[in-house]
Amino acid sequence: MSTSAFVPKVCLIGGGMIAHDQILPSLYQLQRLKAIGEIWVCSQHGKTTRALAEAEPIRRAFPGFSFVRYPKDDSGPYPLLYRDVIAALPPRQIVVVAVPDPLHFDVVMTALRCDQHVMCVKPLVLKVEHAEQIEREARARGLVVGVEYHKRFDDRSLMARRRYREGLFGEFKLGCARLMEKWYYRHSNFQNWCTVENSDAFTYIGCHYVDLVHFITGLLPHSVSVYGIQDKYPNGNMGFLWTDARIIWQNGACLNVQNSLSFPDAAPGTNTQGMSLYFGAREVGGWLEHSDQYRGLRYSYVRKPEGAGATQFAEPSPDYFTYVDLGGPGLTPVGYGYRSIEYIIRQCIRVETEASTLEGRQKLLKEIDEQGIMATPANSRYNELVTEAGRLSILNGGKEVVIEYGDSPHVRFRD
Numbered sequence: 001m002s003t004s005a006f007v008p009k010v011c012l013i014g015g016g017m018i019a020h021d022q023i024l025p026s027l028y029q030l031q032r033l034k035a036i037g038e039i040w041v042c043s044q045h046g047k048t049t050r051a052l053a054e055a056e057p058i059r060r061a062f063p064g065f066s067f068v069r070y071p072k073d074d075s076g077p078y079p080l081l082y083r084d085v086i087a088a089l090p091p092r093q094i095v096v097v098a099v100p101d102p103l104h105f106d107v108v109m110t111a112l113r114c115d116q117h118v119m120c121v122k123p124l125v126l127k128v129e130h131a132e133q134i135e136r137e138a139r140a141r142g143l144v145v146g147v148e149y150h151k152r153f154d155d156r157s158l159m160a161r162r163r164y165r166e167g168l169f170g171e172f173k174l175g176c177a178r179l180m181e182k183w184y185y186r187h188s189n190f191q192n193w194c195t196v197e198n199s200d201a202f203t204y205i206g207c208h209y210v211d212l213v214h215f216i217t218g219l220l221p222h223s224v225s226v227y228g229i230q231d232k233y234p235n236g237n238m239g240f241l242w243t244d245a246r247i248i249w250q251n252g253a254c255l256n257v258q259n260s261l262s263f264p265d266a267a268p269g270t271n272t273q274g275m276s277l278y279f280g281a282r283e284v285g286g287w288l289e290h291s292d293q294y295r296g297l298r299y300s301y302v303r304k305p306e307g308a309g310a311t312q313f314a315e316p317s318p319d320y321f322t323y324v325d326l327g328g329p330g331l332t333p334v335g336y337g338y339r340s341i342e343y344i345i346r347q348c349i350r351v352e353t354e355a356s357t358l359e360g361r362q363k364l365l366k367e368i369d370e371q372g373i374m375a376t377p378a379n380s381r382y383n384e385l386v387t388e389a390g391r392l393s394i395l396n397g398g399k400e401v402v403i404e405y406g407d408s409p410h411v412r413f414r415d
């Protein structure tokens with residue numbers, strides 16, 4: 001066992017919305033706590049990392065903090081620069097992947113082959129065989145791959161999980177979940193990648209609720225059908241911007257998940273989301289209702305605040321990610337968005353410091369897989385299966401696609 005403090009460098013690939021809203025400030029906070037060292041950020045355009053470096057909310061929270069930019073100036077695009085940047089990192093540090101969904105596989109594999117631990121935003125990858133390759137590569141090298149499903153770290157999810165497993169709800173039978181992002185998302189970089197051939201509203205955001213139902217109940221999804229409605233982005237690209245998914249679980253339970261980029265910009269809250277689950281026991285029904293965007297706060301400001309999607313009448317969430325003033329300097333990020341990132345980064349540090357041999361690290365990785373708190377390629381394969389099945393279904397008019405588990409998990413149309 002190593003006794004010296006291990007303070008890894010962290011290299012963030014991608015500098016878009018999620019990097020700005022959650023990842024970079026969480027990494028800065030971990031740097032403030034001296035848990036991590038230097039931060040590098042690589043994006044394909046230098047202007048993206050400049051905008052991130054100059055973002056006012058982050059500068060206000062972290063005065064004097066900075067990261068190393070790649071590319072060094074405002075030039076670009078350099079679509080493969082991340083390969084050189086990751087290769088330049090000393091081995092066994094941490095790479096955080098926050099690029100569009102279709103690029104996750106190459107960035108994650110590049111990082112693993114350079115002996116780096118990985119935190120990847122959801123969905124890990126779009127095909128189950130890619131998840132299998134990632135799992136094999138990570139295990140062989142004794143490296144962590146944590147998939148950032150932050151809703152797992154919302155205390156309400158952890159409460160529901162415990163109570164379900166104590167038998168307080170009975171057995172999951174029916175559920176509906178929704179997550180509608182605001183209309184203005186259509187004007188963002190999404191229009192360049194969240195297009196019909198690459199992704200859809202369910203793949204992008206519905207996966208959170210599929211993951212959550214497994215996280216709470218332990219059940220596995222067994223078939224998927226996704227009906228999508230195409231709509232035109234402002235740049236003319238087409239996307240499945242409205243989706244309705246039906247997931248049938250191993251016990252026959254059914255979850256309906258609706259997703260879109262449609263919630264009115266004028267409506268309060270940054271989106272609308274939540275789920276209702278219905279359960280059965282021998283003589284009585286169980287019920288769980290989570291409003292995941294209205295957290296009980298209603299503010300009516302005297303003017304409209306700055307920022308995309310801000311409204312004068314607001315229902316802010318104190319639970320996902322916000323900055324609070326704990327006396328400074330700067331502000332402190334709090335919420336499950338921060339806790340999720342802290343948890344994954346600390347698992348990487350743990351594996352690097354608590355074991356000094358490959359066998360020791362593999363044993364720890366197995367423990368992490370089995371605990372099932374952090375999503376890993378080994379313990380959340382169902383997510384890639386649902387994603388792959390969902391894509392097949394949506395591109396075929398909502399046809400039902402069955403998930404086959406076993407030695408070589410795969411998806412196929414129902415006969």
Ligand SMILES: NC(=O)c1ccc[n+]([C@@H]2O[C@H](COP(=O)([O-])OP(=O)(O)OC[C@H]3O[C@@H](n4cnc5c(N)ncnc54)[C@H](O)[C@@H]3O)[C@@H](O)[C@H]2O)c1
Pocket residue numbers: 013014015016017018019042043044045048078079080081082098099100101103121122123148149150189190204
């Ligand atoms: N709730 C969530 O968990 C959540 C929320 C938002 C986004 N995400 C995920 O995060 C990822 C990024 O989403 P986003 O909202 O930040 O998107 P975005 O379009 O705002 O940002 C993507 C970033 O990736 C960069 N990029 C694109 N190609 C690149 C390349 N070849 N090399 C380096 N950088 C490249 C872009 O320059 C941009 O900075 C997606 O996989 C998305 O599904 C998760």
